Each structure stands twice: as C-alpha cells, then as structure tokens.
Amino acid sequence: MGINFQDVSFAYYIPRNKKKTRYQLTDVNLKINAENEFIGIVGHTGSGKSTLVQLMNALNRPTLGSIEVLGIRVIRKSKTLLKPIRQNVGLVFQFPEYQLFEQTSLDDIMFGPKNFGFTKEEAKENALEAARIVGLNEELLEKNPFTLSGGEMRKVAISGILASKPKILIFDEPTVGLDPKTKTELMNLLVDLNKMGKTIIIVTHDMEVVSRYCNRVIVLEEGKIALDLPKEELFSKKELLDKYSLDYPVLMKLLQRIKDQYQVDIDVNKFTLEEAYLEIKKVLGKSHG
Amino acid sequence: MGNKIIFGRYHNSNSWFHRLDPRTKLVGIFFLMIALFIVNNLWVLLGAFGAILLLILTTKTPILSFLRSLKGIAFILLFTVSFQIIFSRKGEMLWKGEFTLDLLRILIVVILLVLFIFSKRLLPKARMMQFLVIVIGFFLLQYFKVFDLDFGNFLTKNIATYKIKIYDGGLYTSLKIVLRVMSILFISSLLTLTTKPEEITLGIEKLLSPLAKLKVNVSTFAMMISIALRYIPTLIVQANKILRSQASRGVDFGEAKLSEKIKQIISLLVPMFVIAYNQAEDLANAMEARGYVPQNKRSSINVIKFKFIDGLILILIVGLLVTTITLKAIGYAI
C-alpha cells in the first residue's frame, strides 16, 4: 500500500466543451511505497510538479483515471472522506510559514492534529515531539510565531505537518529562501525522518539535493512523466541529463574531469564529499602505490 | 489565472464606443444610472432597455458576456420577483388560485424533494431548473384531477387551504425591477468590457483633478486605486494557496460547526493579512527605490483625449437626464 496513480490526467479548468480541455498533467502512472522511499521530483517551472504532489493528498482530484492513497480510492467525483488521506500524506508547501496564524507556535503546531481528531493532550504530545524532531527550542513554542525568524517560522510550519503523524511527507521546494546552513539542517532532518521509515518526496530545482539525498528521481516534462528511475541510473546516463537539461552535481563534474584528463578508471557516481574523496584516494593510491 | 477574474473582462473589438474618452463613459454611465433610478414607468424602462441593447450591438461585444454578469444575482432577482408577484396587493386582481394541502400532496412534494436532492448529485448545474420544476409541479398538482381519485378520504383529507392572488400591480413592479436591474448591470458591464482598467483609473484621476485645488492629492489617490485593482488577482492566487495549505492541515471548509467555522476563517484571514502587509511594504520600497515621489507630477503612457463626439454624447446624456428630471418634477408619470 502506498500511492498508486492509474492513468491519471488532471486539468484545473474544464471548459464547457470538454474536448477543448487543456490538461496540466496527462497519463500519469506512478507507484510510491508508503515506507522508506526518498523521491525527488524535478522538472522545469510549469511542468506540473506542484500539481502532481497536490494530487497525492487529494487537494486536487484526478480529472481522468484514479488514484489510490493508502487504500482509499480517489476519483474525480469521489465523496469519500479525504481527511485520512490528508493526515497520512503530509504536504508542506513552498513558503509554509505563510500558513501560520495562531497566537503561539505550539497552538499552531497543534492545529493540524486537532483537526484530524486527536485529543488536546495527544495533540500537545505530538506537537512537542514534532518540535523536538525539527530542533525547535522549547521556549520558542510559547512565542508568537510572527516574531520568529524566517527559518524558525518554517520549522514551526513543518512541525505543524509532522505533528499529524503522516506516513508520507511531501515537500514542495522546501529549501527555497533558506541560508546554506539552515538548508543543510532541513535536509538532514528529512534524512532522519526517512530513516524513521517515512517516505519523503521533495519537489526541487536543485540537482545537488537530488543527487545527495534522493534514491529515486521523477522527471516531469510538460505534464508528463518523462523519467522515473533510481538516482544512480539517471546520473550514469549523461545523455538523459542532457536531454532534459538537468544540472550535473559539482562532485560528479569534478570526478568526470579527473577521469577525462588523466584517463584513470574512476567511478564518477559518487554523491557525497566523503564518497568522492575515498574514490579519488583509491585511484591516487593505485597510481602512487 | 486570477487575472481573468477582474481584467479578463475587457473585450477588445475596437468599436467607436471603445475609442470614447473614458471620462465620457464614466460620467455618461453615472448619469444614465441616475436616470434609470428616477424613471418608474414600465414602458419607459422597456424603451431604455431596448436602447441599451441596441447600444451593445454597436460595440461588437458579445452579448453573452453581459448575460454572464447576471449570473451572480439571478437567484436574488428571481426571489424578489416571486415575492412581489405573490404578495403584492396593488392594482387589479388578475388571477386567483386556491391550493389545498392534503397528505397526498405532502407525500408527492416529499418525493419530488428527494428526487431533487438526488438529481443534484448527478447534475449540479441544473439545480435552478429543478427548483423551478418542483415549484411549478407543486402548483400544477391541484389541477390534476388524477389525484382526486377516491383513495378513501384519509389521504386526500384537507389539512389546510392557501389562497394565492396575483395582482397586476405586483406583476408590473416586478417587471420594472427586472428591467431596471438588468439595464444597470448591462451599462456597468459596458464600461468594464469596453475600457481597459488603466484607462478607467486614468479617467478617474483626470475627473478628480479639480479636487487638487482642495489640497487632495489626486494622483496618489488614483495610484492607490490602480494598485489595489492590480493586486486583487494576486491576492486571490495567494488566498487559494493558503486555502490549500490549511486544507492539508485537515481544515474542512465545507462543513463545520459555527465555532469551527470562525477558527477556519481566522486561519485564512490572518495569513492573508500578513501576506498583504508584506507585499504592500515590498511594493512601497520598490516604488521608492525607483524614484516614485507621491507629490510629483507624472506623465502617463495612455493619453486620453476629449473629442468632438465625446462632447456630443455628453450633451445628449445630460439632456436626457435633465429632461427626465424635469418631466418627473412637473408630474409626468415617467
């Protein structure tokens, strides 16, 4: 069980003459597990990334086809209760700090769980736990969220989603507007959540992030899924990266250059500094040893 | 997409009406509306409505976009009219109907209602039609002698009798309401359909410019109006985003108790204020950075020119208004 798209097409607006519908997404078939996946969704602006993730928690409903989310089937006209879907598939929007509205950060974090039917005590417990996971200071929780810094506000907003205990977490461009340190902190948080067994899906333009953190990459182009493959496969095929004008991660560029220049047998598929360092060391060791 | 809501209304067919000075249109339409409120005679209103339709034809704008402006108030209009017709007691009685309530009819209405609710699911857009069908069906029932079949007198036993009387006064009044509302809606649509928003703001600015003598800063005022107009679509897009963020936090905007409803509205309003405030501040800074000084005189890309035809039309409309007022004052029933 997880998320299962079956021949899904989606249009925001359906004109009187249905034949003239312009679909923002067409013929999407997709399977996502509810555990342990770390998926990056990339594509040009306007390619339908945000539209796609909003289908996953039933904010958008498919115009054609059907989606099954954790055993609940969603079609265009479905009247099923969507709350369980919204709870289990947490969606963090771009600039989530704009969704804050309560008097204190703690109240704001508790807002989601209370809506999903947790009791006040449970909600508070969840909220405190979520705040701890994202590394929010206890004293910040009593403050008015609008007095916090941008990064802190974003943490509050993310805790607000975490506190509802979703199985799948989707982030729509989570790192936009954050400084490098906060960005790394946030990405490490996602890695931790992933290690706890949650499926993480991020929408991003940042191929460094994709190469470093994701296991699986979905490339959208003009509303269609162009590629859906493991990260290693994507980065080992230069022609694919070029075809969809995706950026090479810097480390790979470096390794590739060493490989081309010195004609050494070096594996360019290294995504972290440590791995790349070890690979270079290995090659150097061979030639100097 | 938000743009469509406010600005998509402009229809560029470059007719003579499009080319009129926006000031002429603003003033002219304002005067016409006053005249429409003064006039209270069915035939004059009918003539005015016909004239407006003719005017619309000459502007080459599709009549459909005018009808669309009716959509929002169609329901209220229908309600007012039916109330007028049923409850007004003016003039001569035209028709008298008696309708009796018995168990059978109640049963049938309940069945109709169930059908109505059920079919609403299938055809949400035809709601209005179904409502009409039910009401009409209800009134027709009493003429169907079919139901007078002797079921034993339990089902057809009279519970209550209602009398409906329709007077010609009510009919006239409601016709007048419809004509007046449609005329006013159509001419105000005529303004927005044939005039670009920039032209409207410029026209307002120019019209208000005499106020500058009273130390009112007219160009700032006009700037405020145009910025406000410009930001409505942006705010709609933002509101949609907030709506979706809160929905993914489990807010169910459809159904809730009153106390929850208030909370939901707050969860929408507070972020909207924050966003609007931030945007206003950013915009103010950006304008200042690009050298905007409120008191300075600024030139405009759009130039509006008061031509001969503008004068002619204004004289005509003013003449019309003066005539209307005079005739009314003398005591003609117009």
Ligand SMILES: Nc1ncnc2c1ncn2[C@@H]1O[C@H](COP(=O)(O)OP(=O)(O)OP(=O)(O)O)[C@@H](O)[C@H]1O
């Ligand atoms: N609420 C909406 N109503 C109508 N059309 C929309 C709406 N949201 C997005 N669209 C349209 O759907 C298409 C896909 O938009 P979407 O936001 O999913 O793209 P995206 O890949 O997330 O882009 P970005 O990288 O800029 O966020 C675009 O053409 C956009 O104009």
Ligand SMILES: [Mg+2]
């Ligand atoms: Mg997007």
